[in-house]
Amino acid sequence: MENEVSKIFGLRAVIEAINSGKTISKVYLQKGLNGPLFSELNTLIKKHNISNSYVPIEKLNRFSKNNNHQGVAAQISPIDFVDLESLIATTLEKNTTPLFLLLDQISDVRNFGAIIRTAECTGVNGIIIQKQGNAPISADTIKTSAGAAFKMPICKVDHIKDAVFQLQAEEIQIVAATEKTDNLIYSIDLTKPTAIIMGSEDRGINPSILKIVDNKAKLPLLGEIESLNVSVACGAFLYEATRQRLA
Structure with missing residues (x-):
């Protein structure tokens, strides 16, 4: 299992991380997720061409100890990529x-x-x-x-x-x-x-x-x-x- 410190959870948290310029390696999305915040996140994912995949809720539950992930988890890269x-x-x-x-x-x-x-x-x-x-x-x-x-x-x-x-x-x-x-x-x-x-x-x-x-x-x-x-x-x-x- 990847180090949980390198992950963030929740729609708003992931949106803010992307907007603040954090290097996101991958976003995991719960299958069937919808709503305005999800639409905003999806737009950002496409805009920044961030790797993403739809996963069952059970996988997100394993990522998050308290299951308070709102259907979204993101892996923050521990390194800065170069141009x-x-x-x-x-x-x-x-x-x-x-x-x-x-x-x-x-x-x-x-x-x-x-x-x-x-x-x-x-x-x-x-x-x-x-x-x-x-x-x-x-x-x-x-x-x-x-x-x-x-x-x-x-x-x-x-x-x-x-x-x-x-x-x-x-x-x-x-x-x-x-x-x-x-x-x-x-x-x-x-x-x-x-x-x-x-x-x-x-x-x-x-x-x-x-x-x-x-x-x-x-x-x-x-x-x-x-x-x-x-x-x-x-x-x-x-x-x-x-x-x-x-x-």
């Missing part, structure tokens, strides 16, 4: 070869945390996620990242495609981790400015994104299992980039 344009500019100003990581809707908080930890250890300049569909930065994410989430710049974008085009405009190659290729990661030059994309646990990288990347690469699988855990695969990709850059 993608600023991150790219700051990274390019450094005397290093940029390395970014894009996550196409990783849904498991522990996978997300493990990826953040590995990214920090391999010198990734920033992680880019989509506002909708990605696991939130929760207490479990922070714990699994061993605190790396407080050190790693993380950006939220409306669509991963937008980030791809923005990075390509700065001559940063986009490498997609996918089984839909014959190229092994070891054949890709990762000493150049690079952004690696990892796909979700269940469907991989969105086909529309695969169409616009510069390179596709995979890891060799020599056993009978057809895929690796995404955080493990991400580690293998990032350490191959590290190996090439240290060579």
Whole structure:
């Protein structure tokens, strides 16, 4: 269970949190909720493109000890997200070869945390996620990242495609981790400015994104299992980039 301190409850409380500029990771709404305050909240959720889902009242009751949630709970992010344009500019100003990581809707908080930890250890300049569909930065994410989430710049974008085009405009190659290729990661030059994309646990990288990347690469699988855990695969990709850059 995520740390309850990072959640707020009640229609008015969540509305005020959004209006005050709090970074909201996700809003949980009771199925069948209606009324003027709900309409106001729903408008804010759409305006700010906040991740949300409708859940049974039993889930909200588990979140709130006194069940005084009015059908709404919100997860407040423990970190401040950074602007993608600023991150790219700051990274390019450094005397290093940029390395970014894009996550196409990783849904498991522990996978997300493990990826953040590995990214920090391999010198990734920033992680880019989509506002909708990605696991939130929760207490479990922070714990699994061993605190790396407080050190790693993380950006939220409306669509991963937008980030791809923005990075390509700065001559940063986009490498997609996918089984839909014959190229092994070891054949890709990762000493150049690079952004690696990892796909979700269940469907991989969105086909529309695969169409616009510069390179596709995979890891060799020599056993009978057809895929690796995404955080493990991400580690293998990032350490191959590290190996090439240290060579």
